[in-house]
Amino acid sequence: MSANDPNHVKQIIRNFINDSINIDTLGDDENLFESGLINSLFAVQLMTFIERKFGFEISMDDLDIENFKSISATAAFVAQKSARQGNPNVSLQK
Amino acid sequence: MKLWSVEPEEENKSKGSHEKPEHHSDHEIALEKGSIMNLKTIGVIGIGNIGSGLVVDLVLHGINVIAVDVSEKSLETARNNILQTARLAPMFTKNVPKLTRDQILSRITFTTNLDEVPVCEFIVENVTEDWNIKKPIYERLDRIAPAGVCFGANTSCISITRISSATNRPDKVVGMHFMNPVHMMSTVEVIRSDRTSAETLVAVNHLLTQLKKEAIVVGDLPGFVSNRISHLFMNEAAFVFQDGIATADQIDLIFKKCFGHKMGPLETADLIGLDTVVRSLDVLYDSFQDLKFRCCPLLRKMVDAGHYGRKSGRGFHVYPNPEG
Numbered sequence: 001m002s003a004n005d006p007n008h009v010k011q012i013i014r015n016f017i018n019d020s021i022n023i024d025t026l027g028d029d030e031n032l033f034e035s036g037l038i039n040s041l042f043a044v045q046l047m048t049f050i051e052r053k054f055g056f057e058i059s060m061d062d063l064d065i066e067n068f069k070s071i072s073a074t075a076a077f078v079a080q081k082s083a084r085q086g087n088p089n090v091s092l093q094k
Numbered sequence: 095m096k097l098w099s100v101e102p103e104e105e106n107k108s109k110g111s112h113e114k115p116e117h118h119s120d121h122e123i124a125l126e127k128g129s130i131m132n133l134k135t136i137g138v139i140g141i142g143n144i145g146s147g148l149v150v151d152l153v154l155h156g157i158n159v160i161a162v163d164v165s166e167k168s169l170e171t172a173r174n175n176i177l178q179t180a181r182l183a184p185m186f187t188k189n190v191p192k193l194t195r196d197q198i199l200s201r202i203t204f205t206t207n208l209d210e211v212p213v214c215e216f217i218v219e220n221v222t223e224d225w226n227i228k229k230p231i232y233e234r235l236d237r238i239a240p241a242g243v244c245f246g247a248n249t250s251c252i253s254i255t256r257i258s259s260a261t262n263r264p265d266k267v268v269g270m271h272f273m274n275p276v277h278m279m280s281t282v283e284v285i286r287s288d289r290t291s292a293e294t295l296v297a298v299n300h301l302l303t304q305l306k307k308e309a310i311v312v313g314d315l316p317g318f319v320s321n322r323i324s325h326l327f328m329n330e331a332a333f334v335f336q337d338g339i340a341t342a343d344q345i346d347l348i349f350k351k352c353f354g355h356k357m358g359p360l361e362t363a364d365l366i367g368l369d370t371v372v373r374s375l376d377v378l379y380d381s382f383q384d385l386k387f388r389c390c391p392l393l394r395k396m397v398d399a400g401h402y403g404r405k406s407g408r409g410f411h412v413y414p415n416p417e418g
Contacts, residue, residue, distance in 0.1 A: 019414035040186035048178050060192040063185045
């Protein structure tokens, strides 16, 4: 299991969001912010979860809402970040 | 629960630390001259939910903070929350700097020792909404802080006049009701007691100007404007939920989608903390002796069960644990 398996990462992120938001369907490309599904308070929780789950720190250069606007965008960010760290198969943290 | 220590440190007892220092800060001198001077160090007493939010806002605006809380565990929890919120704030808030962990931490002194705050030019208190906890803290602050330092009471409901009576500087005590998330809110409800001086309001204005916020100054009765009204909404929403005529989601959605509010009353209660909401309702009920402020039994039961809202992971809604 690795952070560069997009479907697995998407499922982890989807599960985290679904634990908080009562929603029947959440598309991979649905804009989480524009749709009003999540607010800035929850976004901080989501980003904290991503850091801990995937074992890296979101840097100042990463603070772009485009990186987290949807489940797909967030999964792509996780993969890119893991690769950038030179460890594309970074294990998911328990 | 660890209690606040308001006794002087042993080493200070022999130094007569009960006497007010004669020292006049640059800020006091500037106030006397009527000039505006940026505040450099603010004391924040109580860094739970709202206190942590205030520390984030101060740090984002380049102000140093002495952050005091009751235990090392409380400080550790607050430190983590402050770091995450301050680091990620530029994503959602325009015109705030991107700061590293080290830059954030370099601006904050975390301590359990109230005696470290006399170096501050202004002190904001945010401790638990309980007069028996607040009163000895104000008595102690009054003894140790320089005479010109103003105290901002970030209380939910307790009258500022009552708080000021615990000090020998009632003219320098003012209500400052910050809202969460502090760094995203442009306005603060400022409460002027019958004894708050015009100079103190000027000092408040200096601080809020630095934070790029404005004040709405109101008079003093328990709950002021915001909480006297909002807690009726939250309490009645809890009654509606208790009566089973709507789900928590439905209640909040009606406020968001029909009234255009950003958050519904139950979400707001969860954000404030249900324990704080109950304490505030109790203060309002005790103060006005009016049945309209009686606390919803379900609300009190949820607090008894440890369901405090967002900070405990469960209230009217469920909040996932980021550690998960």
